[in-house]
Amino acid sequence: MKISFTLNKQAVTIDVEPMKRLLDVLREDFNLLGAKEACGEGECGACTVLLNGEPVTSCILNAAHADGSEIETVEGISQTELGKLIIDCFDETNAVQCGFCFPGFFISSYHYIKTDGEKDLNKIKTALSGNICRCTGYEKIFESVMLACERAN
Amino acid sequence: MKFIKPKDIENLYDTLDTTEQQYLLAGGTDINVQINNGIIRDPNIIYISHLKELSGIEETNNEILIGSTTSFKDVIESRIIKKYFLLMYNSLQNFASPLIQTSATIGGNIANGSPTADVIPILLALNAKLLICSKSNKREVPLKDFFTGYKKNVMKNNELITKIIINKNAEQKYQTYYQKVGSRNSLAIAKVAVAGIKKVVKEKIIDIKLAVGSLNEYPRRLFKVEEYVTGKRLTEIDFEKVEELLNSEITPISDFRSDKEYRYHVCVNLIRTFLNE
Numbered sequence: 001m002k003i004s005f006t007l008n009k010q011a012v013t014i015d016v017e018p019m020k021r022l023l024d025v026l027r028e029d030f031n032l033l034g035a036k037e038a039c040g041e042g043e044c045g046a047c048t049v050l051l052n053g054e055p056v057t058s059c060i061l062n063a064a065h066a067d068g069s070e071i072e073t074v075e076g077i078s079q080t081e082l083g084k085l086i087i088d089c090f091d092e093t094n095a096v097q098c099g100f101c102f103p104g105f106f107i108s109s110y111h112y113i114k115t116d117g118e119k120d121l122n123k124i125k126t127a128l129s130g131n132i133c134r135c136t137g138y139e140k141i142f143e144s145v146m147l148a149c150e151r152a153n
Numbered sequence: 154m155k156f157i158k159p160k161d162i163e164n165l166y167d168t169l170d171t172t173e174q175q176y177l178l179a180g181g182t183d184i185n186v187q188i189n190n191g192i193i194r195d196p197n198i199i200y201i202s203h204l205k206e207l208s209g210i211e212e213t214n215n216e217i218l219i220g221s222t223t224s225f226k227d228v229i230e231s232r233i234i235k236k237y238f239l240l241m242y243n244s245l246q247n248f249a250s251p252l253i254q255t256s257a258t259i260g261g262n263i264a265n266g267s268p269t270a271d272v273i274p275i276l277l278a279l280n281a282k283l284l285i286c287s288k289s290n291k292r293e294v295p296l297k298d299f300f301t302g303y304k305k306n307v308m309k310n311n312e313l314i315t316k317i318i319i320n321k322n323a324e325q326k327y328q329t330y331y332q333k334v335g336s337r338n339s340l341a342i343a344k345v346a347v348a349g350i351k352k353v354v355k356e357k358i359i360d361i362k363l364a365v366g367s368l369n370e371y372p373r374r375l376f377k378v379e380e381y382v383t384g385k386r387l388t389e390i391d392f393e394k395v396e397e398l399l400n401s402e403i404t405p406i407s408d409f410r411s412d413k414e415y416r417y418h419v420c421v422n423l424i425r426t427f428l429n430e
Binding site for chain 1: 189202251
């Protein structure tokens with residue numbers, strides 16, 4: 001099936017099996033390797049991307065869901081001003097250990113700051129609750145998002 | 154395996170009439186896990202996520218109609234839901250995770266029919282009905298009569314759920330209750346869930362609707378317990394009798410998530426708490 005969508009602000013068209021996982025479309029057909037697979041069941045958030053501006057787990061979405069939509073990945077968002085600001089904050093607070101979960105946390109953080117942005121620990125915890133870090137680094141992640149909220153405002 | 158994307162709603166009904174053994178795909182958060190795990194093999198997929206008529210929340214004189222492919226995010230953010238059904242609004246805040254709330258749909262949670270489906274006990278407590286449509290027929294089925302067994306329901310192969318219908322006054326002047334017991338706050342699959350509404354006048358329970366999830370082959374109302382406590386003052390309720398009736402209405406199992414004794418005791422305690430409130 002031919003699907004067309006906007007990928008990191010660029011219009012793209014691809015002939016793809018419609019049930020192919022969106023995560024695989026991004027990684028295999030577009031060589032965007034930022035979104036990762038860990039659980040493959042939508043529980044860990046390593047595969048998070050923005051679909052029409054909302055964070056979703058791309059491992060349990062299909063190519064069909066991308067048709068006609070706007071998709072943004074860590075590769076695109078990290079080039080934006082806010083994206084760079086957030087990366088700096090993660091960097092300064094040493095919030096990233098192995099880095100596997102980071103693209104997912106980054107996208108959930110970006111979405112939170114863009115749509116709400118209040119420096120409120122409980123709200124941040126809720127916004128990041130779909131992302132799991134197995135290096136046990138949550139406190140530093142929350143610290144970095146708190147810092148990013150402060151700077152972004 | 155076939156993949157069909159109907160061009161409009163009429164085309165969807167035609168497709169449903171002519172496709173065997175099909176699965177409807179909206180948000181995909183349940184079905185894709187089952188496909189990826191090999192539980193569903195070579196499915197015929199009918200994609201419905203793009204059909205606008207199936208999503209959105211409307212208000213009529215007496216009822217609220219929720220389109221079946223309305224996402225949980227849209228349900229939670231709806232002013233209508235917050236205005237009329239605080240039970241639903243509050244209970245769904247911790248549904249799965251924000252990432253899943255964006256994709257997962259209310260109709261999907263019902264149609265998938267998991268014993269642990271979060272929204273079903275809530276809708277049972279609100280006495281919701283389902284509008285089920287095919288090309289030539291439309292019918293309303295009370296949610297309490299929808300399930301017939303584990304992941305089995307009354308729908309025919311050519312039907313789909315188009316709307317979830319709730320009376321606007323469903324929880325007005327009622328005390329509401331919801332508790333979901335899971336291992337963590339987000340992304341928890343319930344070990345036990347209890348949803349209920351009760352109307353108490355002069356210390357007497359005059360109406361109650363009580364529903365449980367994760368305790369049977371499908372979420373269900375506890376009609377015997379409801380009947381026993383209706384018309385009684387709190388001091389008149391014999392909790393041993395409540396337990397006895399409850400025992401005949403729930404069939405908790407032991408699995409990797411919890412064991413049946415734990416589920417049973419938690420359920421008893423939650424119901425006692427709600428009745429005592």
